[in-house]
Amino acid sequence: MARRTVSRREIADQISAAEAAEAEAPVKKKKKAAKKKAKRTSRSKKTVEVRLKAFWGVFNQSGKQVDRFEYSDREAADERAQALSKTAETVHFVQLVKEVINE
Numbered sequence: 001m002a003r004r005t006v007s008r009r010e011i012a013d014q015i016s017a018a019e020a021a022e023a024e025a026p027v028k029k030k031k032k033a034a035k036k037k038a039k040r041t042s043r044s045k046k047t048v049e050v051r052l053k054a055f056w057g058v059f060n061q062s063g064k065q066v067d068r069f070e071y072s073d074r075e076a077a078d079e080r081a082q083a084l085s086k087t088a089e090t091v092h093f094v095q096l097v098k099e100v101i102n103e
Helices: 008-024 074-088
Strands: 052-059 065-070 093-100
Touching (some): 065 074
């Protein structure tokens, strides 16, 4: 059996008839109930304030801390690094060290 061919004119007529019927029908808009969105709770952890204290550390070439001085005693730390560099014949340097204060 042969297939029936599609008539594009008939399809166009059906579409225009449907549009005309839609235009004639009274438009009733349904009011949708407004949904309240649930407030999103924060998933991130509370940040804990960490207090730090600064020191001057005297280190050797391998990065090992040899001595530690208060932050206000930078000159003493520099002198200690120079003295160790001369006696031990290895380079010592001064670097800022921060430590956490546990209360």
